Amino acid sequence: MDKLLNDFSPGLFVVSTILLLALIALMVKFAWKPILNSLNEREEGIQDALDAAEKAKLEMQNLQADNQKLLNDARAEREAMLKEAREMKNTMIDDAKAEAQTQANKMIAQAQAAIESEKKAAMAELKSHVAGLSIDIAEKVVRQELTNKDKQLALVDSLLGEATLN
Amino acid sequence: MLFTSAFVMADTTINDGKSDGGQVDTKKEVEDYILHHIQDSHDFSLFSYTSDEGERKHVGFPLPVILWSSNGLATFMSSEFHHNDDGSVIVEKNGSKFVKIHSKIYELDAGATTVAYDADHHATNAHKVLDFSITKSVVGVLLIGLFMLFAFSRLAKQYKTKQVPTGFGRVLEPLVLYVRDEIARPNIGEKHYRKFTGYLLTVFFFIWLLNLAGLTPLGFNVTGQLAVTACLAIFTLVIYTVSGNKDYWMHILWMPGVPVLIRPVLAIIELAGALVIKPFSLLVRLFANISAGHIVVMSLIAIMFTLKESLGVVGATGLSLVLSFFITLIEVLVAFLQAYIFTMLSALFIGMAVAEHEHH
Numbered sequence: 368m369d370k371l372l373n374d375f376s377p378g379l380f381v382v383s384t385i386l387l388l389a390l391i392a393l394m395v396k397f398a399w400k401p402i403l404n405s406l407n408e409r410e411e412g413i414q415d416a417l418d419a420a421e422k423a424k425l426e427m428q429n430l431q432a433d434n435q436k437l438l439n440d441a442r443a444e445r446e447a448m449l450k451e452a453r454e455m456k457n458t459m460i461d462d463a464k465a466e467a468q469t470q471a472n473k474m475i476a477q478a479q480a481a482i483e484s485e486k487k488a489a490m491a492e493l494k495s496h497v498a499g500l501s502i503d504i505a506e507k508v509v510r511q512e513l514t515n516k517d518k519q520l521a522l523v524d525s526l527l528g529e530a531t532l533n
Numbered sequence: 534m535l536f537t538s539a540f541v542m543a544d545t546t547i548n549d550g551k552s553d554g555g556q557v558d559t560k561k562e563v564e565d566y567i568l569h570h571i572q573d574s575h576d577f578s579l580f581s582y583t584s585d586e587g588e589r590k591h592v593g594f595p596l597p598v599i600l601w602s603s604n605g606l607a608t609f610m611s612s613e614f615h616h617n618d619d620g621s622v623i624v625e626k627n628g629s630k631f632v633k634i635h636s637k638i639y640e641l642d643a644g645a646t647t648v649a650y651d652a653d654h655h656a657t658n659a660h661k662v663l664d665f666s667i668t669k670s671v672v673g674v675l676l677i678g679l680f681m682l683f684a685f686s687r688l689a690k691q692y693k694t695k696q697v698p699t700g701f702g703r704v705l706e707p708l709v710l711y712v713r714d715e716i717a718r719p720n721i722g723e724k725h726y727r728k729f730t731g732y733l734l735t736v737f738f739f740i741w742l743l744n745l746a747g748l749t750p751l752g753f754n755v756t757g758q759l760a761v762t763a764c765l766a767i768f769t770l771v772i773y774t775v776s777g778n779k780d781y782w783m784h785i786l787w788m789p790g791v792p793v794l795i796r797p798v799l800a801i802i803e804l805a806g807a808l809v810i811k812p813f814s815l816l817v818r819l820f821a822n823i824s825a826g827h828i829v830v831m832s833l834i835a836i837m838f839t840l841k842e843s844l845g846v847v848g849a850t851g852l853s854l855v856l857s858f859f860i861t862l863i864e865v866l867v868a869f870l871q872a873y874i875f876t877m878l879s880a881l882f883i884g885m886a887v888a889e890h891e892h893h
Contacts, residue, residue, distance in 0.1 A: 371759060376637075378601075378664035379573060380760035382671050387764060390678040390739065395731035398685035402709060403730060405692030412696075 720880035744868030766816035777886035
């Protein structure tokens with residue numbers, strides 16, 4: 368211990384304190400400050416670049432998601448349009464069919480009505496014709512009756528033969 | 534090595550004494566040499582050899598000696614001591630007589646002409662002076678400081694033009710990031726770490742590079758000087774004492790959650806811990822580890838001489854080479870480890886002082 372204290376040189380202590388203070392001050396001013404600032408700047412730059420890349424990636428993902436959504440929407444829309452068109456086609460066909468049916472029914476009904484009325488007219492004519500004929504026959508029969516009984520009968524027979532219903 | 538080759542002034546002085554810690558053969562000389570080495574030195578010696586004429590020659594360069602003596606400031610070059618370390622060479626400046634004994638400079642009391650020793654080999658008629666000399670340690674601090682300034686300000690400049698540094702900067706950047714992300718940030722906390730990172734970075738590289746410089750043949754032992762480690766530890770002490778927040782002082786002086794009577798006792802313990810034990814542990818740990826490392830490496834190298842008789846020249850040299858090689862490898866690790874531990878503990882202490890506790 369005594370020897371250690373004897374070895375301790377106060378002069379060297381003072382000189383090294385001054386030199387070290389100067390060295391620390393100079394190193395901080397000319398070396399450490401610029402070095403550490405540059406290192407920080409560089410690290411911040413790298414961090415910023417990484418953040419930007421991450422952000423770009425996220426944006427890309429968003430964009431892709433948007434695209435996918437757009438694509439899906441378009442597909443859905445197409446599907447919907449196709450479906451609509453198909454439905455429209457079906458309804459048009461159905462409508463046309465129904466229309467045709469009703470038209471046909473109407474024509475048939477008209478035809479039937481025409482036939483009915485023709486038939487009625489024909490029947491009426493036939494009736495009136497038969498009535499006329501019957502009256503004629505009856506008149507002739509009555510006239511013959513009035514002359515000859517035999518002749519009257521013959522007449523009725525001949526008339527009946529003539530009046531074969533066409 | 535790079536630094537020194539730039540301004541080596543080969544200074545060869547002739548000295549026939551063995552007191553200079555030059556020639557080393559016996560166990561006692563090895564011991565003295567090692568103890569001499571781990572002390573600070575007033576000149577920068579690279580190596581010494583004995584010339585063909587039998588003269589002892591030293592290669593290195595002298596360093597300025599700056600003293601504050603009883604007669605005021607005295608400055609001269611360390612070469613005036615002629616590598617003498619036992620007080621026999623007397624340098625006269627400003628009316629004061631100076632001698633160097635075991636790497637310390639003493640001023641002779643007025644009237645004395647030679648140094649007188651007592652039984653414990655302590656000088657009796659000389660006293661210590663305040664020694665602000667540019668010693669070998671100061672040279673080490675200056676060299677490493679300049680190197681750090683040069684290397685890191687260049688790295689700082691690189692960032693102005695490019696995002697990623699090239700060349701040597703590429704080696705330094707991960708180290709800076711390591712200190713910031715592994716030492717400062719986790720220990721001090723996200724909110725406050727920025728303020729202290731500059732200090733921690735400086736201290737980390739300062740200690741690490743000086744530890745490594747101590748492993749080179751230049752033989753610096755800066756982080757093994759108590760004055761230097763004490764200076765570093767006191768810096769940390771000042772920083773965490775000044776930046777301590779209310780919670781920190783509250784926990785030291787009037788610990789919440791314990792009986793009132795115990796609080797003053799705890800305050801004494803906590804104060805001693807914060808102001809004495811923490812810095813003391815920092816300074817002693819670094820000093821002891823680095824000094825011990827130097828002593829071990831040099832002792833293993835000295836096996837070459839001390840076991841020469843029992844193992845033969847080849848055996849002793851081989852053993853010494855292998856052992857000192859591996860210990861030096863471990864010392865490289867210790868150099869980093871001690872810098873890491875010092876910085877880590879400094880960060881931890883600062884973190885404790887600025888931590889925001891949730892209230893109980």
